[in-house]
Amino acid sequence: MEGLIMTAQLLLGLSILVGLHELGHLIAAKVFGMRVEKYSIGFPPKLFGVKIGETEYSLGALPLGGFVKISGMIDESLDTAQLKTEPKPWEFRAKPAWQRLIVMLGGIIVNVITGIVIFIFLVYLFGDRYYSIKEVNKYGIYVNELGEEIGLKTGDKILKINGHDFEYFNDVRNPNFLLESGSYYTIDRDGKTIDVSIPADFIERLSDNENNRDFVHWREPFVVDSVLDNSAADRGGLRSGDKILSVDNQNIEYFHEFSDILSQKANSTVNMVVKGSNGEERNLEVDVTEDGTVGFYPKSMLEPSIRQYSFAEAIPKGTVDAFSVITVQLKAFNKIFKGEVSATKSLSGPIGIAKFFGGTWDWVKFWTITGMLSMVLAFMNLLPIPALDGGHVVFLTYEIISGRPPSDSFLEASQKVGMVLLLCLMVFAFGNDIYKLFQP
Template sequence: MELAIKIFQFILSISILVILHELGHFLPAKWFKTKVEKFYLFFDPWFSVVKKKVGETEYGIGWLPFGGYVKIAGMVDESMDTEQLKQPAQPWEFRAKPAWQRLIIMLGGVTVNFFLAWIIYGCLSFFNGETVFDSTKEDVQMNYTNVAKAMGFEDGDKILKVDGKTQNNLDKLSLDILLSDEITVLRGGKEVTFPTNDDGKALAFRDENPKAFLTPRYPAVIDSIFNPKTAEAGLKVGDQIVAVNGKRIDYYDELQDVVKNNAGRDINVEISRAGTIQPLVLSVSKEGTLGLASFKYLEKFAETKHFNFFESVGRGFTRSIESLTYQVKQFKLVFNRKVQGYKKVGGPLAIIKNMPVDKAKDGSVSIDWTMFWSFTAMFSVWLAFLNLIPIPGLDGGHVIFTLYEMIVGKPVPQKVLENAQMVGVIFLLGLMLLIFGADIFKIFTNKL
């Protein structure tokens, strides 16, 4: 059931993005009286799932879920249908239109994608507000794992700046550090600035969650117990574990480490309850867990900010730019020879696996609509950026050729356009096959 919901969310999100992107091309094309022969969700080589012709345009759904397209008469596109281009240009064809009109048609898709992200982020800020974990609300200590220490951190460091900028939001701090060149901390009463070591970043990317190297430290006060055996042993919600096997426990991360090292064994714990210390014996699972959690302390750092309509409009724009900026910056990790972030890059199958769902206490699974729309907004602004890359076959390739014509005063030769489009399509198909192949390989090697 969970997998089905994730697949449904992915298809729904992609369908929304593709339809609106292609609508961004379709509407200005119709406005400039350009003939649109096809409007398709997904691709339809050889056959389509469903199709219907309305007026001069055939609308349909293809069987190959790699995106979608509008086929505009008189345009060199991914269909590589060049027969029509051998005839004299007709007034209703794309190639007969002024360069500025063709530029608007080509930029329509990415424009819609960006505005869609802006609208979604604005609506999320207006209706839900934004909850951030503000590290300045408490004098919080950080748990620096071995990964963090490999980057250059030391126990007791208080993070002041990342690449010269302050970041109080704990949700973004880890990612900022992974993308950073240097960190400024308060160490032993003095400000110390050190370069973030790529060896430590490489270690972070070997973990399932690369951002888990940095977490706030908080007492081991239990607020949830999932394992009946742990509850039967006498542990209660509200208890604070202060020692395990005679070793003092000050923080929850220390408890996690000790429990993991005693997988499959019984441990002697001391708990603080109503001001008194009591001994208990707890059984650790073979996986190294007790079946409990301690999260409510983090609520001290939580702050929800609400926005009125006009504030949410500005905030929606800012969040769109922030989302795009973070994604572009991650290229430095993807192509870093030490970090090898490309190993964490996934295709559609990896995205489906990581689609968010809402899990209830009774085990039922449903769509987390807030996370769904956040993902759709993020993906929308990312698609806008990717489509602007000047590769033939993408909108950016058409834009470059059109700008060249506007600057030089004459169009790019038709044969050059056709050959460039062919190279671009082959490149993009090869890239998609590589991405899908990598996903399939990870499935068979249990790395997805």
């Protein structure tokens, strides 16, 4: 049943996003008087269709995509028969380059708008979840080496920033505060109140290594929330509601302690002492994967706060949240290209995305992931790869700047190369998903 729910959420989310993406192309094309021959959600074979005016609207049997067929355009169909005749006024190739550019950007623009709208309504309807400094100070903070270098210590409780009270824990890492001259924290350390100054060059040191940006974090007690099927945790006997008391005779109270120990025990077997929800203690032998995990979701014992927003307030907040997805994508691609992150571990295909939705139907989670996918779809389609919208944008931009279009033969060959690249990427994504299914 969980697999069916995952699949249903994936297909519904992609159908909405692909349908809107292709609708963006269709509307822009019709606005400029281009003939749209076909609009399809899903790829052939066709399940059913209806013709309205000059356009056939259909649903394909392969739901992971869609397309519009615009007269006089070299697209993924590679139908070049029309190109052997003189351009007709209603054809894509007969229109000015700037109009063709807008048509190719139409899908991307609609996906961006969709993502922004989804996040605005999520913020408006459900507010913003955050940890207050009052809640964090129940257990204090933990810091990495950079945090220790400026004088913070794990267990400290931050009371003030530059002598002022504050509510949001994330203000502790706010660049505006860190860039101020003479900034300092007021902290409680073992019952003593002291000030910790921020060095003038701290923001520069913070940027040297992305890991430094999490130089201070909250300590959080935790229990096991849910265990992934067939994971090392599942095979070892870990269950929902378990509290992990120790790992290899090292006491565990906070999640960062647990993560640190597992990172040192990668590719080994550890002994865990856990207390079940019924109060019974058990000894477990659990394998640790090569990336230092065992396969469960933790449930924090910290209580988040929720801030509600008016609709006017939700607009800028939701817009920022939406574009932060693009920022994450850019950072992820940068790390992959630098070799700092493995592509096989970072990239997922349809199976991985379905698992991301999860096996229970949660509408808030569904729309959050759909909003994220909408922004990701816009970003991916803007990549300068032939057969993607971004490839067409590159060629049209060249035409606008140079005053002459690439030849039809060049466009046709580029489209074929792009299709091969996309096919290889799809095979890799599917294969990688299947490979992950059989990994511990």
